[in-house]
Amino acid sequence: MEKIVICDDNLPPLKRLKKFISSGGYSVYPFENSDLLAKQIKNKLEYDLLITDLTFDSCINTGEDLAELSKQEFPKIPVILITGYSPFNSKYINLCLDKIRLDETLLPAINRYLKNN
Secondary structure: OOEEEEEOOOHHHHHHHHHHHHOOOOEEEEEOOHHHHHHHHHOOOOOOEEEEEOOOOOOOOOHHHHHHHHHHHOOOOOEEEEEOOOOOOOOOOOEEEEHHHHHHHHHHHHHHHHHOO
């Protein structure tokens, strides 16, 4: 079973994302703290896909920082950024999704990226 890591500092959406992604048949490992996740990535945490929010109120690392670190450690692992802000572009992000439309867009995006690995 594919392992998906999600990071969002807002606990209710994080729990909702975990439940939603799990319903698609994936193993989901949620992180509420981007700094903790950054340490885990550096320690070679194994995962098949990273989904991260863009901003974290009480953490040093942003979603873009996590994406960059992930690509440095695991260049082939896709990164999906979820945000309520305008579309965000970065060479470390494979796809940017609007939080408002996640019910429609997230599982198809996950399926597309994990079927290509």
